[in-house]
Amino acid sequence: MVSLDDQAALAILGRADALMVDVMDALSCLDRSEVGFRTLRLGIAANITVDLLSTYLRRHAYLAGVRLLVAKGSYDDLLGDVQRHQASGVDLLLILPFFDNLQPSWESQLQNLDPSSCQKVQADYLGRLELALQASQGIGQVVVLGAHLLYPHVASDGPQQRCLDAFNAGLVDVVCRHPQAKLVEMAGLLARHGHANSIDARFYFRGKAPYTAGIIDRMAREVVFATRGFGSIFHKVLVLDCDNTLWGGIVGEDGPDGIALDPYSFPGNIFWNVQQQLRALEARGVLLCLCSKNNPADVDGVLEHHSAMVLRDAHFVAKKINWTDKPTNLRTLAAELNLGLESFVFIDDSLFEIEAVREQLPQVTVFQVPKTLHDYPDLMREQVVPLFIAGGVSPESTSKTQQYLGLAKATGLQTGFASQEDYLQSLRLVVSLQRNMTAQVGRISELIAKSNQFNLTTQRLLPGEVLALIERADATVYSFSVNDRLAQHGLTGVLIILDEDDAVVVHSFLMSCRVIGRGIEFAIWRTVVADALARGKRLLRASFLPTAKNAQVADFYDRLGLKRIREASDGSRFYEASLADLALIDSVWVELRDV
Amino acid sequence: MFDHGLLAKVMASVLEVDLATIDENSSMDNVKSWDSLRQMNLVLALEDSFGVTIPDEDAANATSYRLIVLVLEEQLSGA
Numbered sequence: 145m146v147s148l149d150d151q152a153a154l155a156i157l158g159r160a161d162a163l164m165v166d167v168m169d170a171l172s173c174l175d176r177s178e179v180g181f182r183t184l185r186l187g188i189a190a191n192i193t194v195d196l197l198s199t200y201l202r203r204h205a206y207l208a209g210v211r212l213l214v215a216k217g218s219y220d221d222l223l224g225d226v227q228r229h230q231a232s233g234v235d236l237l238l239i240l241p242f243f244d245n246l247q248p249s250w251e252s253q254l255q256n257l258d259p260s261s262c263q264k265v266q267a268d269y270l271g272r273l274e275l276a277l278q279a280s281q282g283i284g285q286v287v288v289l290g291a292h293l294l295y296p297h298v299a300s301d302g303p304q305q306r307c308l309d310a311f312n313a314g315l316v317d318v319v320c321r322h323p324q325a326k327l328v329e330m331a332g333l334l335a336r337h338g339h340a341n342s343i344d345a346r347f348y349f350r351g352k353a354p355y356t357a358g359i360i361d362r363m364a365r366e367v368v369f370a371t372r373g374f375g376s377i378f379h380k381v382l383v384l385d386c387d388n389t390l391w392g393g394i395v396g397e398d399g400p401d402g403i404a405l406d407p408y409s410f411p412g413n414i415f416w417n418v419q420q421q422l423r424a425l426e427a428r429g430v431l432l433c434l435c436s437k438n439n440p441a442d443v444d445g446v447l448e449h450h451s452a453m454v455l456r457d458a459h460f461v462a463k464k465i466n467w468t469d470k471p472t473n474l475r476t477l478a479a480e481l482n483l484g485l486e487s488f489v490f491i492d493d494s495l496f497e498i499e500a501v502r503e504q505l506p507q508v509t510v511f512q513v514p515k516t517l518h519d520y521p522d523l524m525r526e527q528v529v530p531l532f533i534a535g536g537v538s539p540e541s542t543s544k545t546q547q548y549l550g551l552a553k554a555t556g557l558q559t560g561f562a563s564q565e566d567y568l569q570s571l572r573l574v575v576s577l578q579r580n581m582t583a584q585v586g587r588i589s590e591l592i593a594k595s596n597q598f599n600l601t602t603q604r605l606l607p608g609e610v611l612a613l614i615e616r617a618d619a620t621v622y623s624f625s626v627n628d629r630l631a632q633h634g635l636t637g638v639l640i641i642l643d644e645d646d647a648v649v650v651h652s653f654l655m656s657c658r659v660i661g662r663g664i665e666f667a668i669w670r671t672v673v674a675d676a677l678a679r680g681k682r683l684l685r686a687s688f689l690p691t692a693k694n695a696q697v698a699d700f701y702d703r704l705g706l707k708r709i710r711e712a713s714d715g716s717r718f719y720e721a722s723l724a725d726l727a728l729i730d731s732v733w734v735e736l737r738d739v
Numbered sequence: 740m741f742d743h744g745l746l747a748k749v750m751a752s753v754l755e756v757d758l759a760t761i762d763e764n765s766s767m768d769n770v771k772s773w774d775s776l777r778q779m780n781l782v783l784a785l786e787d788s789f790g791v792t793i794p795d796e797d798a799a800n801a802t803s804y805r806l807i808v809l810v811l812e813e814q815l816s817g818a
Contacts, residue, residue, distance in 0.1 A: 164784045168752045195776050196783070346795045347779045357783050 150177045157203045164196075164357050167203055174206050181211035184374055187229030189276070190240035191220040193353040200357075200364035201238075208373030219352070220245070222269075226276040230283060235606065236374070237286040238367060239276065241269060241315070243308055244294040245352065251294055254303040262307050270314040277322040281615075284606025286324050287367050290315060292331035294354065296339055323585035324608035328370045330363070337362055369530045375604055378594040379509065379531045380487040382425060383474060386436035386443055386465075388493035389513050390455065391415045395442045406452045410517075417521045419454035421529060430532045431461045431481065435473045435490070440465040470497050471504040482657040484596060484693065489531055568662055568733045571628040575667055576737045579675075580614045580621050587635045588623050591656060595638075596693040598665070599654040600686070600700060618643040619651075620675065624668055626659045633659050641672065647683035648676040648723075660696075663731030666704060670730060671738055677723050684723050690715040705729050741812055742789075749788050750804070753781045766803030778802060791815060 153170035156162050162170075174181075184205070188197065198214035205212035215234060217225035222239065229237055244251045247265055254262055273288070280286050291311050298304045312331075319327045334342045342359035355363070372378055387394045392404025392411045405419075406412035426432050432455070436443060443465045447457045462480055464473040470492070478485045486507040492498050493513040501510050511528060514520050581588070589607040596602070605613070613619045620641045626633040636656040642649045655665060676684065686701050688694075698717070702708060705728045706719040750765065751758040754772045767773045773781075782798045785791075785807065791814035793801070801810045 164780075164787045165749045165752045168784070172752075172755075193776065193779075196780060344783075346798050347782075350799055351775060351779055353776075353779050357787065 149173055150179055153177075154206065157207055164199075168199060171199065171202050171206070174211070181206070181209060182374075182376070183211045183213065184236060185213045185215065185232070185234040186236040186238060187215045187225065187232070187234040188217045188238045188240065189222050189225035189229070190217065190238075190242065191222070191245050192240070192242040192348075192355075193219065193351055194240060194355065194360065195353065196355075196357055196360045197238075197240075197364060200361045201367060203361070204364050204368040205374060208368055208376045210374045210376065212374070222272050222276050223279070226279050230280060235284045236371065237280055237283050239273065239286065239288045241273070241289070241291055241311075242354065243291040243311060244354075246311075251298075251304045254307050257303075259303075262303070263310070266307065266311045266314065270311070270318055273315070274318050274321070277318060277325055281322075281324065281608055282612045283324065283608045285326065285371055285608065286322070287370050288315060288319055288325055288327050289363065289367075290327055290330040292334050294343060294348075296331070296335070323582070323589075324606070324611060326370050328366050333362055333366060334359060372593070375593050375606070377531065378487060379430075379489050380483055380594075381431045381433060381477070381481065381489065382422070382528070382532070383433045383435045383477065383488060383490045384422070385492035385494070385497065386434060386438055386446075389491055390419060390434075391446070391450075392517075395446055396438055400442070400445050400450055403446065403450070405450065412452065414517050414520050416452060416454065418524055421521065421524045423454050423459060425529060425532055426455075426459045428533050431483075432459055433477055433481075434460050434463040434465060435470055435477070436465050437467050437470075438465050469500065471501055474501065474505055474508060482597070482660065487594075489528065491528070565733060568731070571630065571662065571733075573662055573664065573734045574627045574737060575624050575664055575734055576627075576739045577622055577624045577668055577671055578739045581623055582611065582614055584623055584635055585610050585614070588621065588638050591635065591638055592652065592654065595654040595656060596691070597657050598660050598697055599652075599691075599694050600650070600697055601652050601689045602654075602691050602694060603652050605652070613640060613651075622668070622672065624664075626662075626664055628662075637664065637668070639668065639672065641676070643679065643681065644685075646681055647685050647720075648672075648679075648681045650684075650686040653686075663734055665700065666729050667731045667734035667736050669704065669728050671736060673723055673726060673728070682723055684719075684721050684726065686719045688717040688719075703729060741808060741815070743808075745788055746785075746804070746807065746811070749784050750781065750807075753777060753784045761804070763804050763808075766805075768803075773802070785811065789815065 150173070153173040156166050156170040186201065188194065195216065198216060201214055202212050215229060215232065217229065226237065246269055247253060250265070277286060291308060293304055293308055295304070315327055319325045337359050342356055343354055344356045348354035368374065384390055392415055393402055395403050404412040405415050407416050422432060434443065444457070446453060447455070462477055464477060466473070474485065474488060474490065478488065485505055489509045489511070490501050491511045491513065495512060498510050498512045501508055509531065511523060514523055578584070585607050589605065589610050592605050592610070610621060614621050622639040622641070623635055624637045625635045626637070636659045637654065639653045640651040642651050673684065684706070686706060688698055688701060690698065698715070701717070701719045705726065706721045708717055709720050710718040747758060747761040750761050754770055754777055756770060756772060767778070778799070782793050782801070786793055789811055791811065793810055793814060797810045801807045
């Protein structure tokens with residue numbers, strides 16, 4: 145139970161204008177609370193003093209439901225810090241290289257140094273960062289903050305800007321080699337917050353503490369976004385109203401030529417700008433849906449014929465253009481897409497609709513189009529977009545709409561076949577099973593983070609932990625991609641096996657809900673069993689651990705053909721079977737490719 | 740009127756001590772947790788709560804309750 149004190153404390157942390165002292169008091173209050181916050185440990189390695197970063201990281205962590213224990217690290221001891229944090233078992237690591245302090249007053253020094261001396265100093269830090277990231281492979285996630293100038297008002301071809309650009313390119317290079325690491329851009333954040341509001345020269349020169357509380361708060365927020373709320377936020381679907389949300393005016397009254405939408409003039413340019421941002425989101429893998437009280441023909445007409453529309457019919461994975469109330473439509477969309485409503489974000493101009501959704505579906509994140517219309521593009525950029533993409537998206541995530549359209553098409557086709565098996569045969573399903581794919585750790589961890597329904601044990605592993613399992617001789621991380629004649633579904637399943645004496649134990653088995661219902665979940669076991677036998681194993685052990693969302697797989701192992709040996713009072717089920725005698729159900733319509 | 744209650748509250752929160760232990764004799768010398776790092780946070784929190792900017796010299800030197808009152812009163816009267 146969240147007490148009133150806890151609620152008040154969380155409300156203070158959620159207020160953008162909360163005073164620092166009130167934030168500190170709210171944190172102390174929540175630290176004493178007995179609410180079951182998820183506890184995570186984060187270590188900081190910085191070459192400056194960022195004492196307050198711990199306060200503000202904890203603020204945004206609590207707002208994401210996480211009690212964050214922060215270990216601050218020493219001053220400018222990157223490798224030592226990382227080793228100590230690693231040894232103390234932190235879940236997350238934050239690395240902050242402050243450019244001007246790579247060497248004392250580095251930006252001023254740069255004017256007097258020859259390029260090769262500059263390069264040497266910067267390469268030294270990047271070399272240490274590479275070593276630090278190699279040493280941090282067991283840590284779930286590492287966030288590296290990008291570098292920025294202390295004095296940004298310099299010539300773009302001057303030594304400071306050039307050296308900074310080279311250093312940031314080096315950071316990108318190093319971070320890209322480590323799947324558990326992520327780079328968070330800082331220069332733009334400072335520009336946005338205002339440089340004068342971000343840097344406190346008093347404490348930089350006295351105590352190497354260059355940042356104001358305001359920018360530290362923003363940095364902390366970015367870090368939390370980059371880790372998707374430390375793994376607790378995963379939005380997938382953006383549902384949009386049409387009138388006064390995608391365009392100005394009401395298409396049913398003003399007609400397709402009367403709505404405001406164009407690149408040049410107000411207010412049409414506001415909506416055009418927002419549509420550009422929406423389209424970019426779609427390209428990054430966000431599923432766009434329409435939910436509008438309108439005549440379908442009116443909306444379709446705009447989607448098809450309006451010359452200034454950036455978004456067209458193909459950008460939307462589903463549309464609910466009808467006169468049904470919005471909460472009902474959102475529930476229907478969730479059922480059709482087979483996704484939980486907590487992964488939905490909804491934007492509408494009408495406070496009535498926003499409140500209706502807020503009341504009936506509190507798990508949906510809602511935004512109202514601002515009354516001051518010029519704030520709308522900013523709302524998108526600052527608040528909506530980060531919900532989806534600040535965590536970084538793997539290349540595979542980008543063509544999701546195509547994959548889901550494939551699913552919709554498949555659902556539509558289903559009726560034309562004599563039996564479900566006929567239909568599945570016709571799909572020409574191919575499952576490609578891979579083992580210990582280091583290059584796929586990003587996508588594997590993403591899937592582990594967000595699969596809820598088809599997830600037997602719901603063990604959330606961070607990228608570094610997956611990497612550590614791949615390295616282990618007694619663990620096998622299987623991942624599989626699914627293709628059929630309608631779509632390439634990409635990497636959509638993970639199965640992790642641990643060897644224990646003469647048994648193999650299923651640590652995790654999960655699949656994306658996009659490919660449920662095709663028998664894929666049964667097809668891969670023949671290879672897994674053959675592998676285990678080849679390693680001289682005798683037994684297969686597996687378990688089902690119930691959560692609020694995985695009821696649909698409660699009897700999965702029973703259906704697969706394993707013998708249930710025990711069921712606990714919380715609904716957990718435990719299975720064991722002799723590998724040699726196993727008679728597993730199989731899906732003959734699935735072609736399994738062992739890659 | 741200077742808000743002594745607010746000052747004591749900010750000091751207690753930033754220095755992480757019981758509010759009752761803060762009085763006009765409190766200083767860096769007798770509050771154990773009050774080090775130079777906390778001094779920076781304290782100045783930032785005081786500026787935030789009192790709506791003033793504390794000049795560089797004072798920021799470093801206002802290391803007791805009485806000195807902080809002097810500095811804040813000066814800034815508040817000039818505002």
